[in-house]
Amino acid sequence: MSLQIVIMAAGKGTRMKSQLPKVLHRLAGRSLVQHVLHTAGRLAARHTIVVTGHGADTVESAIAGPGLAFVRQMPQLGTGHAVQQVVPQLGDEGTVLILNGDVPLVAEATARALAEACAGERLALLTIELPDPTGYGRIVREPGTRRVLGIVEHKDATPEQRAIREVYTGMMAAPAAWLKRSVMALKNDNAQREYYLTDIVAMAVADGVPVVASPAASETEVLGVNSPAQLADLERRYQRAQAEALMEAGVRLADPARFDVRGTLSCGTDVEIDIGCVFEGTVHLADGARVGPHCVLRDARIGAGAVIHPFTHIEGATVGAGALVGPYARLRPGAELGEEVHIGNFVEVKNSTLAKGAKANHLAYLGDATVGERVNYGAGSITANYDGANKHRTTIGNDVHVGSNCVLVAPVTLGDGATIGGGSTISKDAPAGQLTVARARQVTLAGWTRPQKQKK
Template sequence: MNKIQRAAVILAAGQGTRMKSSRPKVLHEVAGMPMVYYPLQLAAELHCDPRLVVVGHGAATVEAYLADSGAGFVRQEEQLGTGHALRCAAEALAGFNGTLLLLCGDVPLLRRETLDRLLAYHESEQAAVTVLTAEVAEPRGYGRIVRAGAEVLRIVEEKDASAEEQALREINTGIYAFAAPFVFAALEAVGCNNAQGEYYLTDVLAIARQGGERVRALATDDPAEAQGVNDRVQLAAAGVAMRRRRNEALMREGVTLVDPETAYIDPAVRIGTDTVIAPGVHLQGNTSIGRDCRIEPGVVVRDCQVADGVHLKAGSVLEGSQVGAACAIGPMAHLRPGTVLAGHNKLGNFVETKKAILAEGAQASHLTYLGDAEIGRNVNIGCGTITCNYDGVNKHRTIIGDNVFVGSDVQFIAPVRIGSGSLIGAGSTITRDVPEDALAIARSEQKIVEGWAARKRKAREKK
């Protein structure tokens, strides 16, 4: 038996006026990712190809965000209803023969398991249309599903429903599986002779029934997953639900979240077993955390790779960095993009790095800035040390060899190279290269004027 081909269309053209925002509705974030990310990711996991996003309001912005997603785009210049939106994709799907999955860019909580069941049921029934439905206690505002057993007779909007139909609690979620090319032929027959002047997708069901086709419905086990996001209140609620779902999965996989309600972990983040995450931690973007790590309160990690056994102390911020095994960072350290720690490194309180590469065992315990630097094995950087990497026009590098000891309050005026095994005296301003195993001291001579302070006091007393 030939495998049925699948394609997906994600509706993302609406303005979302209730969001009260200049940003396209589908780019508002839920648990760290724009809403449209979630249905598009599901379509990819379900092997839908092609995957088309119907864009309209803020089309260029949405297209730019999704440029690397593998999706194609269809413009809906006028928003004339869901039927019109799908109709805009007809040309892009010309010749496609299979199952067309219709998703909404503002419904981020759908689960793959639900869509797996929907598609399997649709294809096993050989239906022309299968609508995902939900049983809700309060159906007000939703279209009702009118059935005769397995067959869906129609979807009736609330304003058009009789008292008996209004009592129905099975509602339309707006998620469909269609047989293609049937659906596009049916859409050609859909008119806009209604109060809104829109093309209703639900009219396809009536056309299918008139043609003797099967129309089916499948109810989701959890009505909340089909909830659309229309305003900021619903956006926040969806974020809470998504984080809770994500955090529960992580805990079942062996990660300890001390307070799951205050752990903010993006969908793409990967975390190893036996890692402990304290309250108020934010793990964002393309971040991976190894096994047996400890992450204290207030830590923010964005687009970083953190190896096993790392201790991230309170208030530290890491961006675009690689942290090797058994490092200790913070408290209140800031690793900026381009930082690479080989392993067994210590960066203490109020240490900042940027494009700094530290070999194994190198450390800076406090109050230090290391920018555009290469630092060798087992180097000790004293308190208050800075690499002066910018001359007002260009950035320059500081290179420090293995086993160098740097005293406190040292300034390296880049470009400068420090040989292995050398010692840099505290308070020095280093402007020239230092050879291996040398002592470098660059400070003004200390001068003592005996009795000076006493004479100054007497002079003040006479006034």
């Protein structure tokens, strides 16, 4: 099937009360229109065209990518007018699938079924029955035969028509050549003086083009976003669906209402996730991993049996099996923790590897460091890895003990089994198996008094 996709993304979104174009507001970590583009990208279309208008430069720069074309609608005079702008870009063969950039959760299967219902021969409308259809165009059917006769917009509907619960979702698929002819014949003789794409339904009936309704699987996938309240509602619907899928797979969530996935989360068996956790990018939790409350994990891999204690932030990092991290720890990109590593409260690790059994339990910083097995890294100690222009690496051998409040001035190497006395500033390599201390001699000054404020 030859398929062309048009995504409508020209609207201002006045009810969002924001300077940001509506389609760029974010749901589950991605903009609304990016969700639609992701679905479109799985349909193997010949090409995809996005209609922009309000904030066109911003929208186009935010989503530009290979194989994506843009057409601008200036001014915005309705949905039919938007498709009119696309006509010169459309070929005459196959099916044109029209999706909405502010309806982010339409499923791939639903969009594919809509295109297949058209098959290059019929006008297929994506419809659904809603308990409250306010604001949607109503599907008007012929009494008795139930044949689709047209769509009437809510604002133009009679009281009897407004009682109809079957609505048009704003998405359709149409034969390409027929669509091009029909949209160019649209009139704007309506209450809003706009060109309605829905008017082509009556044209199809008059032309003898079969009109079919393709039902959506759920209300959630056809809900549009027109206000912050609607965006928040759709966010919770989406997150609840993610939570239910994980729980169905055996993940234990303390409260699925306080859980957010803004990317992809995969889990092994016996995984436990407490309240308020956010997962961004691509995250994997291996068998038996436990994540405490209010943690943020982005692009991370957590090993089997590892425990992430509360209020920990992990980004671009790997945590080994049986490791303990947090509370209030931060793992930055490039952090790689081996098995049974302990990273405690207010410890930050960046671009560093810690081998099996290494510990940094309190108030410490490890940046650009290679840390051996069973190292004990003291409270208040840091690697001074940046000289103002370049980063340098610190190498800490196996079984090293670094006392509290030490500064390791990179590049520097601490040999296996070395001990660094508390309060030391180490700027030269420390030999293996020996105690190295680098601090000023303690002095007491007799007769010294604190400065006093001068009385006026």
